Amino acid sequence: MNKFIVSPSPHAYTGESVPKLMYGVIISLLPALAVSVYYFGIGMIIVTTVSVTSAILFEYLIQRYMMKVKPTHLDGSALLTGLLLAFCLPANIPFWMVMIGALAAVGIGKMTFGGLGNNIFNPALVGRVFLFISFPVAMTAWPEPGQWMHYTDAVTGATPLGLMKEGLVNKTVGEIMPEVPSFLHLLMGKTMGSAGEVSALALLLGMLYMMCRKIISWHIPLTILATVAIFTGILWLANPDRFADPLFHLLTGGLMLGAIYMATDYVTSPMSHKGMIIYGVGIGIVTVLIRVFGAYPEGVQFAILIFNGFTPLINKFVKPKRFGKEVKHG
Amino acid sequence: MSLKTFSRGGVHPPEYKLSAGKTIIELPPPEVAVIPLSQHLGAPAKVLVNRGDQVKVGQMIAQAAGFVSTNIHSSVSGKVLKVDQFMDSSGYRKMAVQIQVEGDQWLETIDRSDDLVRNSVLPAEDIRKKILEAGIVGLGGATFPSHVKLMVPQGKTAEYLIINGVECEPYLTADHSLMMERTEELFSGIQLLMKGLGVEKAIIGIEINKPDAIEKMKQLVQGSSVTVQGLKVKYPQGGEKQLVHALLKREVPSGGLPIDVGVVVFNVGTTLAAYEAVMKNRPLIDRVVTVTGKSLEKPSNFLVRIGTPVSSLIEKAGGVPDDTAKVINGGPMMGKALPTLDIPIVKGSSGILLINKNEARRREVKPCIRCTKCVTVCPMGLEPYLLMTLSEKALYDRMEPEKVMDCIECGSCSYTCPSSRPLLDYIRLGKAEVGKIMRARKAV
Numbered sequence: 001m002n003k004f005i006v007s008p009s010p011h012a013y014t015g016e017s018v019p020k021l022m023y024g025v026i027i028s029l030l031p032a033l034a035v036s037v038y039y040f041g042i043g044m045i046i047v048t049t050v051s052v053t054s055a056i057l058f059e060y061l062i063q064r065y066m067m068k069v070k071p072t073h074l075d076g077s078a079l080l081t082g083l084l085l086a087f088c089l090p091a092n093i094p095f096w097m098v099m100i101g102a103l104a105a106v107g108i109g110k111m112t113f114g115g116l117g118n119n120i121f122n123p124a125l126v127g128r129v130f131l132f133i134s135f136p137v138a139m140t141a142w143p144e145p146g147q148w149m150h151y152t153d154a155v156t157g158a159t160p161l162g163l164m165k166e167g168l169v170n171k172t173v174g175e176i177m178p179e180v181p182s183f184l185h186l187l188m189g190k191t192m193g194s195a196g197e198v199s200a201l202a203l204l205l206g207m208l209y210m211m212c213r214k215i216i217s218w219h220i221p222l223t224i225l226a227t228v229a230i231f232t233g234i235l236w237l238a239n240p241d242r243f244a245d246p247l248f249h250l251l252t253g254g255l256m257l258g259a260i261y262m263a264t265d266y267v268t269s270p271m272s273h274k275g276m277i278i279y280g281v282g283i284g285i286v287t288v289l290i291r292v293f294g295a296y297p298e299g300v301q302f303a304i305l306i307f308n309g310f311t312p313l314i315n316k317f318v319k320p321k322r323f324g325k326e327v328k329h330g
Numbered sequence: 331m332s333l334k335t336f337s338r339g340g341v342h343p344p345e346y347k348l349s350a351g352k353t354i355i356e357l358p359p360p361e362v363a364v365i366p367l368s369q370h371l372g373a374p375a376k377v378l379v380n381r382g383d384q385v386k387v388g389q390m391i392a393q394a395a396g397f398v399s400t401n402i403h404s405s406v407s408g409k410v411l412k413v414d415q416f417m418d419s420s421g422y423r424k425m426a427v428q429i430q431v432e433g434d435q436w437l438e439t440i441d442r443s444d445d446l447v448r449n450s451v452l453p454a455e456d457i458r459k460k461i462l463e464a465g466i467v468g469l470g471g472a473t474f475p476s477h478v479k480l481m482v483p484q485g486k487t488a489e490y491l492i493i494n495g496v497e498c499e500p501y502l503t504a505d506h507s508l509m510m511e512r513t514e515e516l517f518s519g520i521q522l523l524m525k526g527l528g529v530e531k532a533i534i535g536i537e538i539n540k541p542d543a544i545e546k547m548k549q550l551v552q553g554s555s556v557t558v559q560g561l562k563v564k565y566p567q568g569g570e571k572q573l574v575h576a577l578l579k580r581e582v583p584s585g586g587l588p589i590d591v592g593v594v595v596f597n598v599g600t601t602l603a604a605y606e607a608v609m610k611n612r613p614l615i616d617r618v619v620t621v622t623g624k625s626l627e628k629p630s631n632f633l634v635r636i637g638t639p640v641s642s643l644i645e646k647a648g649g650v651p652d653d654t655a656k657v658i659n660g661g662p663m664m665g666k667a668l669p670t671l672d673i674p675i676v677k678g679s680s681g682i683l684l685i686n687k688n689e690a691r692r693r694e695v696k697p698c699i700r701c702t703k704c705v706t707v708c709p710m711g712l713e714p715y716l717l718m719t720l721s722e723k724a725l726y727d728r729m730e731p732e733k734v735m736d737c738i739e740c741g742s743c744s745y746t747c748p749s750s751r752p753l754l755d756y757i758r759l760g761k762a763e764v765g766k767i768m769r770a771r772k773a774v
Binding site (some may be wrong): 005007009010011012014018021116117118217266271319321323324 | 710716
């Protein structure tokens with residue numbers, strides 16, 4: 001007699017899996033990676049390699065020897081964390097600092113909470129903020145683009161957001177703008193900043209790819225970008241001498257990288273579309289508040305981490321629209 | 331023009347309609363038929379025959395036990411071997427009548443001719459009575475007794491009759507073949523159901539992966555108050571609530587029925603059964619079953635007597651392929667896996683699907699990465715990831731406010747989960763437990 005498997009429905013599945021999703025995100029990061037290598041050369045290659053291998057290695061060691069579970073270091077998630085961490089570091093940062101950052105990202109950011117799916121805060125951002133607070137000098141020395149063969153010895157300068165923050169002490173926006181790279185250069189990535197955040201165009205391409213493959217939905221990235229544009233737009237209209245225009249804010253700093261890759265991290269963002277919009281608006285507002293009124297030139301990293309913290313609360317109170325609550329007669 | 335569909339959630343699994351366009355083949359009666367007493371939603375019918383009795387095709391062998399229950403008729407002629415427990419498609423042993431088939435003698439009252447009867451002179455009341463007597467249930471799979479749907483409760487009015495020709499489950503083509511081959515009888519059935527309900531308007535909803543059926547039905551309904559609406563291909567559009575929403579933009583309230591928004595839904599197969607009951611005096615004794623699967627030699631649509639064992643259908647379709655790992659009663663999304671092939675076809679069997687080893691391979695359950703896919707695809711606007719967690723932790727009292735009872739068990743969440751989490755399994759468990767809590771509360 002035939003023996004058949006008896007299991008409850010459904011009996012069909014999509015071919016989707018966690019590694020496929022993770023590698024999808026990684027593929028979408030390739031244009032931005034290419035731009036970074038083009039502008040920062042050997043430095044970007046070293047930082048990325050160290051970051052990715054350390055993240056994978058630490059994940060393996062922690063799971064194997066501390067948590068004593070089957071290691072999942074090759075599911076693409078540690079690779080992605082390592083890649084994203086490298087993207088938000090300056091390309092001239094010493095490699096041992098990158099390793100510490102990767103340990104903080106994977107160890108503190110992810111494994112402390114129980115591993116993939118359980119962490120509250122975005123691991124890559126945890127690593128970045130850990131380094132930012134531990135090594136403030138190294139984390140704010142930005143290599144000028146185009147020095148292919150220079151690593152820690154690269155000539156450094158200020159980011160556009162840094163120039164704006166410093167300049168506004170005694171100058172108007174109009175006086176500062178000539179010192180800032182043109183919008184075309186900001187779009188292409190010929191500017192100073194974290195290695196992977198410089199090219200808005202490459203990151204937007206990545207976003208389109210992820211949306212087409214339905215890895216992410218529009219809700220989080222577009223809400224953040226729209227909120228930043230509207231908020232800075234209002235300020236700019238109120239006083240164009242004191243406040244930079246919205247396009248400047250959209251194209252500079254880590255906003256694109258944060259909105260497209262950090263804030264959309266599955267694990268740490270809300271579960272409903274309504275919740276995602278609240279989260280996106282919140283991140284946009286806090287980013288602008290820090291940039292314009294805070295002590296730091298850039299605020300997107302803190303804004304995302306703050307709203308990562310709000311995500312469980314948002315999930316608790318913001319529910320998807322249930323079917324069949326209201327009765328409508330046509 | 332954008333095509334109509336329901337707005338919330340949904341998935342689009344590969345369609346694999348292997349048996350589409352295959353002419354319906356009538357199978358001879360089996361040697362031994364096993365006719366379960368519970369083939370419908372509601373109380374099992376009360377048996378009327380004893381061991382040794384001679385029965386004819388169409389003879390009532392069990393009577394409805396209450397309002398939500400149905401009559402059961404013999405699908406074969408012969409001698410009752412025993413009334414005992416037999417395994418049905420649920421995998422449990424339940425009461426059934428086993429009949430040794432002798433010849434094929436039908437009751438004289440049944441009109442077996444193919445003549446089309448167009449207009450019914452019967453009053454609405456008689457139409458309902460005939461459908462009640464014929465033991466008709468929803469043939470789409472839910473097996474809800476049809477006469478109950480036709481009794482519009484006091485204070486409610488039926489405005490529309492919706493005919494469900496969606497057949498959104500992959501593989502299945504039973505309704506498609508009926509729409510192609512028995513179009514005129516179907517149309518006559520729609521008209522008499524409209525009369526039975528007292529409604530002026532009827533809409534036939536068909537997904538556009540069946541353009542031939544849409545075309546054929548459209549030609550036939552011209553000039554009548556019946557319309558045909560093509561729908562975007564999306565699962566679970568054949569779910570009553572989704573179909574009503576797709577066609578009329580009305581939301582059936584939580585815990586309610588389509589009649590709450592002035593609609594009654596009948597499946598294509600059910601409509602045809604109603605036609606046969608009213609116009610031909612023929613009780614529900616057979617149905618069209620799709621037998622299909624990627625490794626199967628001849629995927630087919632068979633007209634089968636109720637009580638025929640699943641094994642004989644598969645034999646007619648080329649036999650069980652060697653790589654078969656699962657046999658499903660129904661479609662891949664909502665069908666039930668059968669433990670053996672010794673199980674009878676019942677009123678609700680819309681298809682027999684054979685799944686090969688490769689497709690049935692179980693995948694390792696991974697942690698939830700909170701990707702929101704399950705929330706996005708849920709057609710009822712629920713949060714499957716949360717319901718599963720609550721159910722895993724036995725926090726059943728928290729599942730009710732999260733609307734777990736609204737779950738229609740379409741399986742879209744489990745289907746889409748990249749971590750292969752058994753979301754629906756846990757939600758079903760939760761539904762059962764919440765059901766107990768609700769009944770206990772009512773009893774107090």
